[in-house]
Amino acid sequence: MDNKKLLGKRIKEIRKSKGLTQEQLSEMIDIETSSLSGIESGRFYPSLHVLEKIASVFDVELIEFFKFSSVNLPENLDKAIFDIIERQDKNNKRLIYKLLAAAFVTIS
Numbered sequence: 001m002d003n004k005k006l007l008g009k010r011i012k013e014i015r016k017s018k019g020l021t022q023e024q025l026s027e028m029i030d031i032e033t034s035s036l037s038g039i040e041s042g043r044f045y046p047s048l049h050v051l052e053k054i055a056s057v058f059d060v061e062l063i064e065f066f067k068f069s070s071v072n073l074p075e076n077l078d079k080a081i082f083d084i085i086e087r088q089d090k091n092n093k094r095l096i097y098k099l100l101a102a103a104f105v106t107i108s
Helices: 003-017 022-029 033-040 048-058 062-066 077-086 090-107
Strands: none
Touching: 003 033, 003 048, 003 062, 022 033, 022 048, 048 062, 048 090, 062 090
């Protein structure tokens, strides 16, 4: 299973555990229900901004969305990470920092 599908599946799992429908969650985070459906089905990734909104509604740290067992990693992981970060604007870089900071606090 690819990473988009794993992330979407994890969001759906948490949403259901909170007793929310897609319609309720999409209204709470101000996106179309069809967009949330696309995220949960793994058709596309959520933006960091949307992911942060979902985490806030669920009252979870961002790292919770990435706690799935199988991850397909690129061969040159360092380069892939730097390439992703390099393409982001300042706001997304702040969100990436928050995600990384939360992950290392949780892991340490």
